[in-house]
Amino acid sequence: MNILYFSWIREKVGVPHQDVTLPDGVRTVGQLMTWLMENDDHCAAALAEQKAVRVAVNQEHVGFDHVLNDSDEVAFFPPVTGG
Amino acid sequence: MNILYFSWIREKVGVPHQDVTLPDGVRTVGQLMTWLMENDDHCAAALAEQKAVRVAVNQEHVGFDHVLNDSDEVAFFPPVTGG
Amino acid sequence: MIRVQKEDFDISSEIDALVGEDRGIGGICSFMGTVRDMADGASIDSMTLEHYTGMTEKALSGIEEEANNRWNLSATLIIHRYGELYPGDRIVLVVTASPHREEAFMACQFLMDWLKTKAPFWKREEGEAGSKWVDARAADDLATDRWRQ
């Protein structure tokens, strides 16, 4: 599964993307976030403030309860500020 | 007093402007309209449909009860359609 | 700034001139009205815009001042053409520049709504249905009414 990070979340994680294999028991976006934070201090710092984290799966905005597939492209980023 | 006409009101009156001397007893825009209609068949045709007539005095929109001065510039026209 | 003219205009040049060196501007809203080739199902060949010289300038300056009183605007522009125009031709341009987009949008709509019901212009269309003066739209009066306080 390809995970992308943007803006200050990317800076805190330290890399723009990671390739991970979805472990057993991780089915939703929320569970993926918890797993990433448990396994990586940088991710823990980047995703700690949950209400500042937005998620897209396959380039569509989704909620934390969205169910994942192994082939999904998942992106974490703060609220957008374009326009 | 200089009276101007625009759009189809101008066409019905037949001239774009007229110079008139305000007769005694004519104090308001409404009274001027009545007087013009009594004295000129073209004006009568042009101003007959009162709710389609708009008035400006000295280039400001006014109502039929507006009080006139001899030196005023008065204009009669239909609702505007610019923009 | 207001201008009443026979000549066409270019929106890029107008916006560039209006904005100038003002780096406090964050949003520029514009509206441009153009001549359509149909009216009430009949084709239009040309349109003539009559106006009341003197009062037009006064009315446009008045509504521009009102917009600047209501919103925080960095710059405003109204250009209105008169004379003979053809389908596709530009008729009117309103530009509002502001630090924030909401105010630019509001002011631009306000100016267009007021202009439609207060500026002394009259359109006459020539086409399939003959030569006729355009009727005022009730919808335009309603659009203006919503700005009354």
Added chain:
Amino acid sequence: MIRVQKEDFDISSEIDALVGEDRGIGGICSFMGTVRDMADGASIDSMTLEHYTGMTEKALSGIEEEANNRWNLSATLIIHRYGELYPGDRIVLVVTASPHREEAFMACQFLMDWLKTKAPFWKREEGEAGSKWVDARAADDLATDRWRQ
């Protein structure tokens, strides 16, 4: 039509290309966002726009389609720039063309509001206050909310 690009754009050429030979258009509304030289009282030297390639195009096409479903539009255009920009530079252009002005205005505002809260762009400012990511504005969320049915 949507475009995500590093390059600047010219509003006249964009509008001309968008309108083409469509003589049914009566009103063209546009909004252009520009880089300001101040943010929260501190001067800005430059701004960098990061975006999510692929999702940006998808998001912009999605909101463009939504606007066309809601209103009778003859043509729409969204251009958004990315990369390094300076005060006074153009960031975004939205153009909506319609037979009637009300729909052009509504759609243009809708597109800007949705773009502000849905298109994956992030601004980073460099200036007096150092280098910082711009915070999302609560007002932008409210502006988007008013379009929910």
